[in-house]
Amino acid sequence: MFNMNKLYLFGLDEYEKLVYLDADMLCLGDLRPLEHIEPWAMAPDYGQNVGASVGQRMMFNTGVMVLRPCKETFGNLVKTLRGMRFGHFADQAVINKYLNDDSVPVECLHPKWNLIISNKHINKKMYSDIMKSGVKFMHFTKIKPWAIGRGLLVEKTSSKVYLHAKDRLLRWRFKEEIALWKSADASMRIETASSAV
Numbered sequence: 001m002f003n004m005n006k007l008y009l010f011g012l013d014e015y016e017k018l019v020y021l022d023a024d025m026l027c028l029g030d031l032r033p034l035e036h037i038e039p040w041a042m043a044p045d046y047g048q049n050v051g052a053s054v055g056q057r058m059m060f061n062t063g064v065m066v067l068r069p070c071k072e073t074f075g076n077l078v079k080t081l082r083g084m085r086f087g088h089f090a091d092q093a094v095i096n097k098y099l100n101d102d103s104v105p106v107e108c109l110h111p112k113w114n115l116i117i118s119n120k121h122i123n124k125k126m127y128s129d130i131m132k133s134g135v136k137f138m139h140f141t142k143i144k145p146w147a148i149g150r151g152l153l154v155e156k157t158s159s160k161v162y163l164h165a166k167d168r169l170l171r172w173r174f175k176e177e178i179a180l181w182k183s184a185d186a187s188m189r190i191e192t193a194s195s196a197v
């Protein structure tokens with residue numbers, strides 16, 4: 001869903017430091033190192049936008065952010081938003097434009113902190129290296145395993161035959177990721193069931 005909600009994080013200045021995560025993340029590793037990471041920190045948005053950048057800088061993905069809320073920053077982000085057209089990258093575009101235009105320092109997190117699965121077939125080597133060496137957060141961009149079989153993976157206007165074929169293709173292409181999500185989902189259900197007893 002495209003919206004600007006992430007910008008509000010910067011107004012929460014009762015907190016000194018925040019770690020923001022998208023809802024489509026699967027946590028697969030130890031998060032303690034995040035304690036020592038100074039804001040702002042984000043992982044790069046590799047993929048269809050390889051080489052694409054906001055001005056001189058590469059694009060960061062806003063699915064995982066270590067940030068310091070600050071009313072002034074919030075105001076600057078709103079100012080940046082006013083000068084832009086609402087587009088595909090929503091709040092990510094605004095945040096990246098602000099960082100670039102104002103040369104705000106950002107620490108670049110290793111992509112294992114935000115492994116963007118829809119980039120799997122674009123950055124094959126990097127992707128498989130990270131899969132082998134350990135993922136912290138797997139980011140289910142575009143492909144939502146919880147929606148599989150419900151025709152929610154692709155455009156609503158598509159025909160049933162097309163939906164079915166696309167569903168099968170995605171299930172095959174992301175079988176490893178879907179399996180990880182399924183096993184995490186299953187173990188959470190077991191924990192919830194046993195804690196309810």
Ligand SMILES: [Mn+2]
Pocket residue numbers: 022023024063139140141
């Ligand atoms: Mn996301």
